[in-house]
Amino acid sequence: MKVGLFVPCYIDQFYPSVGIATLQLLEKFGCDVHYPPDQTCCGQPMANSGFASLTHGCNQNFVKNFSGLDYIVAPSGSCVLHIKEHLHDDRNPEAAKEIRSRIFELTEFLTDILKVETVEARFPHRVGLHQSCHGQRMLHLASMSERVLPPFSKAEQLLKGVKGLELVKPARVDECCGFGGTFCVTEEAVSVAMGEDRVSEHEVNNVDYITGGDTSCLMHLEGILRRKKSCIKIIHLAEILAAQ
Structure with missing residues (x-):
């Protein structure tokens, strides 16, 4: 194709x-x-x-x-x-x-x-998954916790097939990181507070990386992690799925 x-x-x-x-x-x-x-x-x-x-x-x-x-x-x-x-x-x-x-x-x-069931990738790290709002609530890439439906996540489905990867979920799996496009500019303080909340849950889980499908959200979280001098890194889903 x-x-x-x-x-x-x-x-x-x-x-x-x-x-x-x-x-x-x-x-x-x-x-x-x-x-x-x-x-x-x-x-x-x-x-x-x-x-x-x-x-x-x-x-x-x-x-x-x-x-x-x-x-x-x-x-x-x-x-x-x-x-x-x-x-x-x-x-x-x-x-x-x-x-x-x-x-x-x-x-x-x-x-x-493509109906991919396994990506034949290897990423031996402890990884936290961030579900971005646009993907989850508008593109339906994952289930929403407020709806009584069987849980699913297309990202999680793919990540589970990555050899050596230990996927760890935050307590609130579908909470916004605070980026929100221009919201992070017009409401900087609120945006940062939301991002810090997201980061804290991943820190509790002692992850090596935070991944997701939107680099914009990951960029927001990366800025907070750098200012905290955290050892946690961000990485896009594509980079994990392509890792050998």
């Missing part, structure tokens, strides 16, 4: 290893991966700030770069959700509609489309 690799701007600029790991994973499972070099930001920061009307250029560029592919995959639940809910192009409405139905977050694509 012909798969377009969408690498969000903050991953491209700050965590390129996440994009590389995603590429390696997709190729490992037989995908014909295409990386459009002219791709840019999806426009989510503007939409989050109330300026969705100014994202026309981002939308048109996204449609131009990712049309004609079987699927589009990104290692970022929040950016995927933005495209699913907001992508539009008055000049190519059908192309935009097709993209909205064919874009997937990485773990969702691996479990639901």
